[in-house]
Amino acid sequence: MNPKEANRVLGKDGPWLVFAALLFVMPFVPFVGENSFRMHIMILILLFAAMSQAWNIIGGYCGQVSFGHSVFFGIGAYGAGMAVVAYGVPPWPGILTGMIVAAAVAVIISWPCFKLSGHYFAIATFAIVEIFNRGFLVWDWVGGALGLDYPLVEEGLWNLMWHDSKTGYYYCALVLFLITFGLVRWLEGHRFGYYLRAVREGQETAESLGVNSTAVKLAAMALSAALAALCGAFFVQYNLRVDPPMVMSLDMSMKFVLITVLGGSGTLVGPLLGATVLIPLQEYSRALWGGLGGGVDLIVFGLLIIIIVVKQPAGIIGIIRDIGKHAARRRAAGKEEADHGAP
Amino acid sequence: MALLEVREVTKKFGELVANDRVSFTVETGTIVGLIGPNGAGKTTLFNCITGLYPADGGAIHFDGREITALKPYEIARRGAVRTFQVVRPLKEMTVFDNVLVGAFLKTGDRRAAAARAEECLSICNLTSFRDRPAGGLPIGGKKRLEMARALATRPKLLMLDEVMAGMTSTEINASVEVILRLRDSGITLMIVEHVMEGIMPIADKVVVLDGGIKIAEDAPGNIVNDERVIEAYLGPKYSQRFKARREGADLG
Ligand SMILES: Nc1ncnc2c1ncn2[C@@H]1O[C@H](COP(=O)(O)OP(=O)(O)O)[C@@H](O)[C@H]1O
Ligand SMILES: [Mg+2]
Numbered sequence: 001m002n003p004k005e006a007n008r009v010l011g012k013d014g015p016w017l018v019f020a021a022l023l024f025v026m027p028f029v030p031f032v033g034e035n036s037f038r039m040h041i042m043i044l045i046l047l048f049a050a051m052s053q054a055w056n057i058i059g060g061y062c063g064q065v066s067f068g069h070s071v072f073f074g075i076g077a078y079g080a081g082m083a084v085v086a087y088g089v090p091p092w093p094g095i096l097t098g099m100i101v102a103a104a105v106a107v108i109i110s111w112p113c114f115k116l117s118g119h120y121f122a123i124a125t126f127a128i129v130e131i132f133n134r135g136f137l138v139w140d141w142v143g144g145a146l147g148l149d150y151p152l153v154e155e156g157l158w159n160l161m162w163h164d165s166k167t168g169y170y171y172c173a174l175v176l177f178l179i180t181f182g183l184v185r186w187l188e189g190h191r192f193g194y195y196l197r198a199v200r201e202g203q204e205t206a207e208s209l210g211v212n213s214t215a216v217k218l219a220a221m222a223l224s225a226a227l228a229a230l231c232g233a234f235f236v237q238y239n240l241r242v243d244p245p246m247v248m249s250l251d252m253s254m255k256f257v258l259i260t261v262l263g264g265s266g267t268l269v270g271p272l273l274g275a276t277v278l279i280p281l282q283e284y285s286r287a288l289w290g291g292l293g294g295g296v297d298l299i300v301f302g303l304l305i306i307i308i309v310v311k312q313p314a315g316i317i318g319i320i321r322d323i324g325k326h327a328a329r330r331r332a333a334g335k336e337e338a339d340h341g342a343p
Numbered sequence: 344m345a346l347l348e349v350r351e352v353t354k355k356f357g358e359l360v361a362n363d364r365v366s367f368t369v370e371t372g373t374i375v376g377l378i379g380p381n382g383a384g385k386t387t388l389f390n391c392i393t394g395l396y397p398a399d400g401g402a403i404h405f406d407g408r409e410i411t412a413l414k415p416y417e418i419a420r421r422g423a424v425r426t427f428q429v430v431r432p433l434k435e436m437t438v439f440d441n442v443l444v445g446a447f448l449k450t451g452d453r454r455a456a457a458a459r460a461e462e463c464l465s466i467c468n469l470t471s472f473r474d475r476p477a478g479g480l481p482i483g484g485k486k487r488l489e490m491a492r493a494l495a496t497r498p499k500l501l502m503l504d505e506v507m508a509g510m511t512s513t514e515i516n517a518s519v520e521v522i523l524r525l526r527d528s529g530i531t532l533m534i535v536e537h538v539m540e541g542i543m544p545i546a547d548k549v550v551v552l553d554g555g556i557k558i559a560e561d562a563p564g565n566i567v568n569d570e571r572v573i574e575a576y577l578g579p580k581y582s583q584r585f586k587a588r589r590e591g592a593d594l595g
Contacts, residue, residue: 209444210419
């Protein structure tokens with residue numbers, strides 16, 4: 001790698017690598033504190049950033065807006081849940097199974113849906129959430145409407161469960177975050193990542209350059225769904241229970257989409273920015289106005305999204321870029337003035 | 344040997360026959376011009392050859408194999424790559440990334456693909472636009488980007504659809520230079536130009552379409568004197584006047 005290239009990579013990766021390192025030491029900082037509400041929020045931010053990044057692969061980079069991702073999230077949750085509750089084993093085999101099943105379901109569902117273009121694809125994915133939600137509600141093997149309640153087992157990584165301290169969950173969420181962000185960062189520099197964007201920007205154009213767009217979309221969907229399932233598995237381990245409305249719901253699907261769109265879809269840091277803004281907002285508004293009934297958080301989400309879409313469709317990342325450009329322009333103008341001022 | 348053989352290709356849009364049993368060949372290493380008035384069916388023929396539209400009849404062979412029913416990406420992978428007359432930049436990607444997508448056809452290695460992309464940017468005079476979003480290029484730049492992107496795939500047959508339209512005469516001259524250099528490097532070219540002057544000096548052979556029908560296939564020198572071609576371009580009245588004048592000149 002020549003120095004120029006090294007600079008470019010560092011310039012791009014430096015900030016978020018530093019950020020990731022910061023996250024590692026965060027739990028030791030007394031300000032955050034053990035078991036606090038803040039710790040809970042940090043865990044949710046990392047989980048939803050990871051989950052939205054998984055969505056970002058197909059929805060942001062590849063431009064196929066899916067409202068069906070809560071299904072894959074749910075399959076992962078049920079995979080882990082069934083391993084622990086029904087089979088009495090650690091969640092790991094269930095997590096793996098969940099990821100594979102989610103990828104397979106994603107491919108089977110997407111095959112016909114990808115024949116639809118643009119909005120019709122998005123609408124078709126809506127219907128799928130309903131179908132799975134209803135299906136799981138009446139499916140006795142997975143607990144039906146009652147869902148699955150975790151037994152208390154020995155805590156630790158082996159069972160992926162901790163009783164009193166949230167630190168273990170925190171580090172798991174951090175690993176999840178690093179896996180998804182690292183993977184997407186890696187994709188960005190490789191052929192597949194370029195093909196994803198090419199398909200988004202113009203499917204026929206990509207095909208004219210030898211890109212099998214159907215294969216690209218299906219692969220992106222499978223990868224995205226498998227990662228979603230991994231996130232769902234963590235979610236159930238953290239909540240120690242799962243039922244269909246908790247995971248397979250349009251609310252949940254919307255969250256992944258909104259977080260990514262708010263932060264900046266099709267960008268690496270977008271899901272993190274979105275989750276950092278929306279998750280605390282959700283948790284605090286729930287804590288404050290929870291008495292008003294469910295959905296307060298969604299109202300807040302909705303308002304924010306409307307503002308963003310009207311003000312800056314590129315999301316928070318777009319706002320940051322605008323500020324950067326503005327500053328650069330002012331610096332340039334200032335310099336010019338200084339140059340003119342010189343005799 | 345013919346690199347491309349188009350045999351009796353027919354394409355209909357409802358009642359309209361956009362290509363009516365068109366046949367011709369493109370020999371390896373040559374430049375073939377495809378001309379004809381607006382609406383003659385040139386772009387449609389490109390679309391049939393590259394698999395964008397299924398042909399309603401006829402057969403297309405490329406590099407010794409039939410490609411008639413193949414998908415666009417399969418045809419591109421075999422080495423027949425085209426540009427679009429109505430430019431299609433991958434808007435939000437940079438100019439460099441656009442070309443990189445093309446370069447990834449022949450190699451999965453990022454560094455090799457990047458080197459190829461740089462080379463094609465430089466050939467097509469786009470280096471100064473390298474890091475700009477492709478959607479923001481002026482039209483001449485977008486036309487050159489179409490060419491650079493297709494070129495980056497290392498095609499055997501490069502199919503250009505009116506890349507010179509909308510270019511200034513300086514840009515046209517530069518494009519002609521580029522095309523000749525590509526031919527010399529072993530690429531076969533098939534070039535659609537609405538404007539005859541752009542293609543006549545460099546083509547080895549010219550195919551003329553009019554109303555979906557092939558009306559001539561000959562060396563450029565013969566094409567410009569072909570009565571049916573003149574008639575197609577200028578209408579019957581002018582054609583007769585042109586003929587009379589030429590006969591007058593012959594007498595004198
Ligand atoms: N997708 C299409 N649907 C219907 N008619 C079309 C389509 N594409 C082209 N045509 C018609 O086919 C004829 C040939 O068009 P085209 O191939 O674009 O001509 P050229 O490229 O020679 O100017 C025109 O009459 C055009 O209107
Ligand atoms: Mg045309």
